[in-house]
Amino acid sequence: MPTLKEPNGLKKGRRLDDLEHKSIDEEDYKPKLKEYQLKLLNLTRELAEARRSLVVVFEGPDAAGKGGAIKRLAERLDPRLLRVHSIIKPTAEEYQHHYMWRFWNKLAPYGQTVIFDRSWYGRVLVERVEGFATEKEWKRAYDEINEFERMLTDDGAVLLKFYLHISKDEQLFRFKRREADPYKHWKINDEDWRNRRKWEEHNAAAEDMFEKTSTEDAPWSVIAANYKWFARLRVLRTVVETLERAEPRKKP
Numbered sequence: 001m002p003t004l005k006e007p008n009g010l011k012k013g014r015r016l017d018d019l020e021h022k023s024i025d026e027e028d029y030k031p032k033l034k035e036y037q038l039k040l041l042n043l044t045r046e047l048a049e050a051r052r053s054l055v056v057v058f059e060g061p062d063a064a065g066k067g068g069a070i071k072r073l074a075e076r077l078d079p080r081l082l083r084v085h086s087i088i089k090p091t092a093e094e095y096q097h098h099y100m101w102r103f104w105n106k107l108a109p110y111g112q113t114v115i116f117d118r119s120w121y122g123r124v125l126v127e128r129v130e131g132f133a134t135e136k137e138w139k140r141a142y143d144e145i146n147e148f149e150r151m152l153t154d155d156g157a158v159l160l161k162f163y164l165h166i167s168k169d170e171q172l173f174r175f176k177r178r179e180a181d182p183y184k185h186w187k188i189n190d191e192d193w194r195n196r197r198k199w200e201e202h203n204a205a206a207e208d209m210f211e212k213t214s215t216e217d218a219p220w221s222v223i224a225a226n227y228k229w230f231a232r233l234r235v236l237r238t239v240v241e242t243l244e245r246a247e248p249r250k251k252p
Contacts, residue, residue, distance in 0.1 A: 002146045007163075007210040007220035008238075016165050016203045021226035029229040036236035037076040043243040044077055044113050052156040052246065053108040056239065057119045060164035061202060062192045063174040065225045065232075069164060070115055072232045073239065083108060087118040099123050099133075099141075100148060110156070120145060121161075124209050129201045142212040153217040158246050161218060162235055163206060164225040168199055 006012055010019070047054060056073065058066040074082060085106050094102040100120055108114035123141040127133040133141070153159055166174070175196070178188040195202065214220040221238050225231035 002150050002215040002217065004212070005214055005216050005219055007214040007222050009222035009224070010210060010220075016206060016222070017167065019165055019222070019224040021167070021224040022230050023227040024230045024233065026229070029233065032233050033072060033236070036233065036240050037072070039240045040073070040236060040243070041076050041078070043240065044081060047113070047243075048081055048111040050156075051110050052158060053110055054113040054239075054243070055108060055152060055157050055159045056113070056115045057121070057159070057161040058115070058117050058164065059119065059121050059125065059162070059206070060225070061166060061171060061199075062195055063171050063178070063187075064164040064166045065228050066117055066164055068228055069162070069225075069232050069235045070117055073236060074115060077113065081112045082115070083112070084115045085117065087116060087122065099127075100144065107152070108157075120148070121209060121213075124213075125202065125205050126195070128205050129198055142209075145213055146215060149213075149215070149218045158242060159218040160239055160242055161214075161220045162238075163210070163220055163222045164231055164235075165206075165222060166225050168196075170226045171196065 010016070044054060058070060060066055070084060074084060083106070090099070090102060103116075103120050106114065106116070123133055124138050124145070128138040149159055175188055175192065178184045210220050210222070221234075223231045223234050
């Protein structure tokens with residue numbers, strides 16, 4: 001049984017909406033962005049010589065900045081060693097299998113990086129809140145997910161899980177800005193507004209998820225993301241520092 005630990009960035013007994021959001025100046029942001037991106041490029045190149053993969057998971061409410069964080073994480077990496085998957089609702093074929101089935105063939109080969117924009121955690125988040133999974137199914141999923149991630153980390157994967165959180169007021173501001181921008185109007189739809197009406201339910205599901213699936217080998221990092229530059233740097237720094245600590249496993 002994996003050992004549980006508190007998520008990084010969310011103190012025990014605190015709620016998501018208690019997060020303190022911090023800003024950063026452009027003069028600090030741009031040099032740090034370049035610094036972390038260069039370090040990450042070199043570290044992921046080293047993965048190509050090791051029997052390890054990098055798996056990065058992003059979750060969070062709509063308009064929390066997951067796409068922007070993923071862009072800055074991936075834009076300087078070797079595209080031959082990188083895959084990014086945006087997870088949407090299962091296809092008709094995928095519905096005929098266990099919900100984890102569709103993720104196995106998306107995992108990175110040894111030496112490569114894979115980023116998930118939403119993930120297998122949909123079972124205990126949106127599927128729980130919207131009733132797409134029964135209570136028995138989503139409660140069972142915590143142990144299934146922990147065992148799945150333990151298999152990955154035991155096999156050498158470096159697994160990072162980020163939950164980007166914004167305030168409800170900030171989400172409303174971003175929704176309205178998207179609606180008014182012809183280049184971003186496609187990013188907002190009726191489903192986003194429907195999810196917003198269940199804000200408390202989604203937060204409660206996320207907080208339960210942290211409690212039950214933040215483990216020693218695959219902890220959650222909760223990022224206060226009202227200020228995008230701060231959130232992007234925090235993600236990059238966390239990935240860099242985790243890879244620097246990772247024990248190399250050379251190919252046999």
